[in-house]
Amino acid sequence: MSSIKRRIIKQLYFGKKLSGTDLSERIHRSLPVTNKLLSEMKGAGDVVELGFAPSKGGRRPMLYSLDKNFGYIVSVAMDQLFTRIGILTMDHAFVTPIERHELNLGSEPEALNILCNLIEKHIQASGLDISRIIGIGIGMPGFIDLEKGINYSFFRSENESLQKLLQDRLHLPVFIDNDSSLVALAEYRFGAARDKRNVMVVNISWGIGLGMVLNGELFRGNNGFAGEFSHIPIFSSNKLCSCGKTGCLETEASLLVLVEKAIKGIEQGKITNLPAITVSNPEEACNAIIRMALKGDKFCIELISEIGYNIGRGLAILIHILNPELIILSGRGAAAGKLWSAPIQQAINEHSIPRLAEHTAIEISSVGIKDELYGAAALVMEHYDREVHKKTKRLGNIQPQTFGIYN
Numbered sequence: 492m493s494s495i496k497r498r499i500i501k502q503l504y505f506g507k508k509l510s511g512t513d514l515s516e517r518i519h520r521s522l523p524v525t526n527k528l529l530s531e532m533k534g535a536g537d538v539v540e541l542g543f544a545p546s547k548g549g550r551r552p553m554l555y556s557l558d559k560n561f562g563y564i565v566s567v568a569m570d571q572l573f574t575r576i577g578i579l580t581m582d583h584a585f586v587t588p589i590e591r592h593e594l595n596l597g598s599e600p601e602a603l604n605i606l607c608n609l610i611e612k613h614i615q616a617s618g619l620d621i622s623r624i625i626g627i628g629i630g631m632p633g634f635i636d637l638e639k640g641i642n643y644s645f646f647r648s649e650n651e652s653l654q655k656l657l658q659d660r661l662h663l664p665v666f667i668d669n670d671s672s673l674v675a676l677a678e679y680r681f682g683a684a685r686d687k688r689n690v691m692v693v694n695i696s697w698g699i700g701l702g703m704v705l706n707g708e709l710f711r712g713n714n715g716f717a718g719e720f721s722h723i724p725i726f727s728s729n730k731l732c733s734c735g736k737t738g739c740l741e742t743e744a745s746l747l748v749l750v751e752k753a754i755k756g757i758e759q760g761k762i763t764n765l766p767a768i769t770v771s772n773p774e775e776a777c778n779a780i781i782r783m784a785l786k787g788d789k790f791c792i793e794l795i796s797e798i799g800y801n802i803g804r805g806l807a808i809l810i811h812i813l814n815p816e817l818i819i820l821s822g823r824g825a826a827a828g829k830l831w832s833a834p835i836q837q838a839i840n841e842h843s844i845p846r847l848a849e850h851t852a853i854e855i856s857s858v859g860i861k862d863e864l865y866g867a868a869a870l871v872m873e874h875y876d877r878e879v880h881k882k883t884k885r886l887g888n889i890q891p892q893t894f895g896i897y898n
Contacts, residue, residue, distance in 0.1 A: 493528075494876065495518060495520060495524075495528060496528055496531075496532060496537075497875055497876040498517075498518045498876045499514055499518060499525075499528060499529070499532065499538075500537070500557060500561070500875060500876075501872055501873075501875045501876050502514055502517045502518060503538065503555065503556055503557045503581075504557060504581055504872045504875070505680055505869070505872065507556060507582070508541050508554045508555065508556045509554065509555060509556075510544060510552035510553065510554055510555070511525050511526045511529055511552060511553065511555070512552055514529070514555070529555055533555075536558055537557065537558055537561050538555050538556070538557060538558065539555070539556055539557075539558050540553055540554070540555060541553075541554040541555065541556055542554060556582070557581040557582070558581065559580040559581050559582040559584070560580060560581070560623075561581045562581060562623055562624065562625040563578050563579065563580060563586065563619055563623055563624050563625065564578065564579050564624070564625055564626060564627075564628060564868040564871050564872070565577075565578050565610060565613070565614060565624060565626070565627040565628070565663070566578070566579055566627075566628050566864045566865070566867040566868040567606075567610065567627065567628065567629040567630065567864075567867055568630050568670065568673075568863035568864045568867055569594070569596070569606075569629065569630060569631040569632065569670060570632055570670060570696050570697055570823075571595070571596050571597060571632055571697050571698075572593065572594070572595055572596075572697060572773065572774070573591060573592065573593055573594065573774060574591070574592045574593075574594045574606065574609065575589050575590065575591050575592075575863075575864060576589070576590045576592070576609060576610060576613045577589040577590070577864055578613070578614070578617055578619065578624075579864075579865075579868045583681070583865065583868070586617065586619070587613065587616070587617045589861075589864065590609070590613055592609055594606065594609075596631075596632070596633075596645040596646075597645070602645065602646060603646050603653075603656070606646075607657065607660045607661060610627065610661060611661065621662075621663070624663055625664070625871055625872075625875065626663060626664035626665065626666060626871040626874075627657070627661060627663050627664065627665045627666070627871070628665075628666050628667075628668075628673075628866075628867030628868050628869070628870040628871040629657070629665065629666070629667045629668075629867060630667075630668055630669070630670040630672075630673035630674075630863045630864075630866060630867045630870075631645065631646075631667060631668075631669070631670055632644065632645065632669070632670050632698070632700075633645045633646075633669065634669075634715075634716050634719075635667060635668060635669045635715050635716075636714050636715055636716075637668065637711060637714065637715035638714060638715075639652060639714075640652035640653055640654030640655060640667065641653055642667070653667060654666065654667050664871070664874075666870045666871055666873075666874055668711075668715070668866075668867075668870055669700070669711075669715065669718065670694065670696075670700060670863050671692070671694040671700025671701055671702045671718050671720075671822075672702045672709070672711055672715070672718060672866075673702075673862075673863050673866030673867050673869075673870060674692055674694045674700065674702050674821050674822060674862040674863050674866055675690075675692035675701075675702020675703060675704060675709060675718075675866070676702065676709055676866040676869050676870060676873075677858065677862040677863070677864075677865040677866035677869060678690070678692050678702075678704075678819050678821065678856065678858075678862065679692075679704050679709055680865075680866075680869045681858075681865060681869070682819070682856060682857065682858055682862070683817065683819050683854050683856065683857070684704050684817065684819060687704060687707075687816060687817055688704070688705075688706060688707045688816065689704065689705055689706065689813065689814065689815045689816050689817075690703070690704040690815055690816065690817045690818070690819060691703055691704075691806070691809055691813065691815045691817070691818045691819070692704070692818075692819045692821055692856075693720065693802065693806070693818065693819065693820050693821065693822070694821055694822040694862075694863075695745075695746065695802070695820060695821070695822040695823065695824025695825060695831075696745070696746055696822045696823050696824060697745055697746055697747050697773070698721040698733070698741050698745050699720050699721045699740055699741055699744055699745055699802060699805070700718060700720060700721065700822070701718035701719070701720035701809075702718055703717065703718060703813070705813070720740065720805060720809075721734075721739060721740055721741035721745070722734050722736065722739045722740070722741065723739065723740045723805055723808060724736065724738045724739060725738060725739070725740050725743075725801075725804055725805060725808075726738040726739075726740075726742060726743055728742065728743070730742040730743070740801065740802075740804075740805045743798075743801045744798050744801035744802045744805065745798070746773070746777045746798075746823065746824055747773060748798060749777060749780060749794055749795065749798050750768065750770055750773050750776045750777055750780070751770060752794050752797070752798075753765065753768060753776065753780050753790075753791070753794055754768060754769070754770060754776075756790060756794070761790045762789075762790065763783070763788055763789075763790035763791065764783060764786075764788050765779060765780060765783050765788060765790065765791055766779055768780070774823075777823070778826075780794060780795070781795070781824075781826050781827045784827060784830055785827070785828070785830070792830065795827055795830050795831065795834070796830070796833070796834040797834070798834075799830070799831045799832075799833075799834030799835045799838075800834040800835070800837060800838045801838070802831070802835055802838075803834060803835035803836065803837065803838025803839050803842070804838045804842055806818060806835065806838070806839060807838060807839050807841075807842035807843040807848070808842075810839065810843050810847050810848055810851055811843065811844065811847060814847060814850075814851075815851055816850065816851065816852065817851065817852050817853075817854060818851060818852070818853045818854070819853075819854050819855075819856050820835075820853065820854070820855050820856060821855075821856035821858070821859060821862045822856075822859065822860065822862065822863075823859070823860045825855055825856045825858075825859035825860070826859060826860070828855050829855060831855065832853060832855070835853060836853065839851075
């Protein structure tokens, strides 16, 4: 497939439905050349016509989209404790149920082998021809050097590229990125950050991650480490953070802290309808707290408000430095919805200069916990016209039975 056709595929993936004129402008080719290529791709079954666009005066243009089964993307969303895997079509629909697996990256020495094993089994169970899989996108926590493909926090591979290790094992193109960066990528490509210039996307999870859209582009920093919101030193307490420092935002504002505070409150005799929870099952505990808060449980609402206020203190700093037009609250914590809004806004009102804060809107992600999965798929297609095709040409004919699953 020519490089221009690959660019058309990439644009259709992100644009969903575009006219020949739209595509001509995006790939920087003349309309006759673009229409000729679209005709060829339609004949090959790669592109489908959707009908004419609504009239704006004059001749109505034909709209095109990718055939939803043009190819498939394996999407992996990881946090410190759990890993989710799904496979998506070109119209962003899951062709397999999303699998959730417990995988503690901090305590499991065989985490890399387990991850590969899970991905291999998921692909085999799907029954899909591996040659139709475009690539694998993986979002994971930690300090990830995008140029070297190394995660300095987890999956320590010394100076060897983690990305290469995964590709050699899985026999498919693999792309890795920080989980919060992919949450922001999903919002930037498909969600509330689309067509915005300056947006902060907060990933409320076991830590507090951050993805940034600056000047209309996803910002990752010098080597991919930008957005370590969790580790802004805000508090004067001596509570030790996972990074080894004290006073970090994460020590007073995360879903793990939410669970810890709930357990402590129950032990102190707080009145609540919250069922018995344990720190050993943080996901179930967190879901229970949010569920009861949404039902009006005063104790649970107070817990979320306290965490939200602390997040708001951190956001006040970002507003002063970056002056964003929009802040999106995403991740698993987004399930609490507007319960975050009042305490976060209160903290911003108290700690931000009004002239700056009054022009920053706050929204709850409509996607929430699936953001990272969509972002991991988008990561693969971000590279489609540059790298995926090269690797696919070399690796795409491998059959499913060549997977070396570890027993």
